[in-house]
Amino acid sequence: MDIGIIGLPQSGKTTVFNALTRGHADTSGASGSATEMHLGVVKVPDPRLEVLSGMYNPRRVVPAEIKYWDVPGPESLAKSQGIVGQYRNILQGADAFLVVVRAFDNPSVMHPMETIDPGRDVETMLGELTFADLEVMDRAVERLEDGMKKAKPAERPAMTRQLETIRKVKEGLEAGIPLRAQQVTDSESAILINYQLLTGKPIIVVFNTNEDGPEPSLESLELDLPEGDQLGEVCLSARLEAELALMSDEEAEEFRADLGLDDSAMNLVIRASYSTLGLVSFLTVGPDEVRAWSVPRGIPAQQAAGAIHSDFVRGFIRAEVIPYDDLCRCGNIAQGRKEGALRSEGKTYPVKDGDVINFLVNV
Template sequence: MEISIIGLPGSGKTTVFNALTKCTAETKLHSSGGLTTNPAIAKVPDERVTKLSSIFHPKKTTPAEIKYVDIGGLGKGFGKEQGISGQFLNILSTADAILQVVRAFEDENIPHVEGKIDPLRDIETMDMELIFSDLIIVEKRLGRLESSLKGGKGAERDLAFKEQDLLNRVKSALEKNIPIRLQKLTPDELRSLSNYQFLTAKPMLVVINIGEKQLNGYSATLEELKQKYTQPQVELISMCGKLEMELAQLTDQEAEEFRKDIGLKETAFDAVIKHSYALLGLISFFTVGEDEVRAWTIRKDTPAVKAAGKIHTDIEKGFIRAEVIHYDDFIKSGNMAEARKRGLLRLEGKTYIVQDGDISHFLFNV
């Protein structure tokens, strides 16, 4: 699972990336030179993992993870409707979701490419870039279909015709500046489009990068923005990138005290990562024991046998059954022995759909 970070030059991409991954990549204005990509892992904050760890006292505690990729060196021309191509497009195409950083912070020393600070304008500019890129992909594919229609016959030809019709509809909507997320397509059509990795079809988290002075007073503006910009699979959230980046370098305890001191109610860092996780349709199940308490990441609607395979392919191959208790039931019982006594541990088979917060123990033979 990978989330690519995009945004206009100097919007604070690297700053936000550092905040999320606790990295210390250099932030500077208009980094020049070629395209750079910097991947790093963020740990998904989950109070349930912390709680389970305090109960089992394991040797090791492993939270779920999510990978962010910071993209730099887009150059000043980016955002001028040139579309995204080449290596940059390749990177973005393989991403499972996009995190778009939008500048809202005011700082005279850091000029905005467009002069005035205007988050909505910047979001729309980025939409245009993404739409433009998708158009290029559609046109290329339509061109190739054209030639295969000439040679093909029978069922193959019918399929090509169907695809051509779909792509033509997508194209004319894109030409009206409608991202694929907002186009009226059936689930089947969306599925057949998924191979193309269209950028305007990907889930997107828009992080409005606010300044320190906007910390306690941006919520009304954010609400306004949300109303003006609503799309399925898109969420808007605000974060003070610079502050969060500084907090990321402190210990959890120090950071918490600092947040309390300046009266920050909610942790933007937690919120952004949790939103990323949810937007990707991911959930966590847990394994517990003296050795390790661990959160495992799966897609929603994953059957038990596949979830077991996340841990080890042998467990998937030799799957017998899963012993499952939901985190909430476990906490109510206090410990496993009590939970067992209360009959809260369930035995589930291969096809059981694992739920977020399930604590699972897999029985298998090799």
């Protein structure tokens, strides 16, 4: 799972990145710091792993991971080719975006548009993503129209279908509807996958607030969002969270209790990522390894096997599945089998959160 952190210049992207990854990336604005890209890996906390590790004594315990990318913005909005600009190919590889939006006051940090206005900034960023996709769709139309002229008759029907799909998505984008809120058929998705449109990816807005609020929300900002567009959202004070992230767990816990904060930025963002992306974790167990894997909710078992190894998709035979709670009750898989809690499932079985799965494969 790769999540790109984007936002206007100086909105606090690198500070959010540090808070999430317990990182030390430079936020001083010293020359060059704003153009560096940072990659950090966050392990998804999951208490079930500890319980399973107690049962299996494995050589390793591996939590699910989320990779966060701190993607630099343009040096200035004035000379930008859009916020996405040169980093488009990096952004294309992300599974979702965190859009950091400045809601903090700090007279020593300039805002590229001078005033603090979180609603405007959310709309600007969403607009930038739409704009970047429109450019891609425009180029695609041009190329296909050109190609049609030279194409052999047998190639034309497929090209016509591509053109129709692209024109339809382009019209939607022009009307301000991101791909994620557009209705597309399976065959249209198969065409669009080649373009990796940015507006097709889930978005989580991170309001970067003062330590003492106020806490904006998408609802309170009364944004004019297209129908069907579901954005995730989180409020946090990135600077405070980045400082807490560098303390020991005990120390940070104490500070949090004093400040009346319930949960770390990392947990808030992981939860928002899971719910916005519709993720669940399935588990694998054995003497070698107890491990959690994050996959989209309801993914067919055969595809879920691909999270472990791409060869497992082709070689999939069936999946032996026991829900985590049943495994804990039975004590081990053999007992689960005896009690009928272990089920044998086929390719299309929709994977649920907490399924402990043994894939039988032929590779």
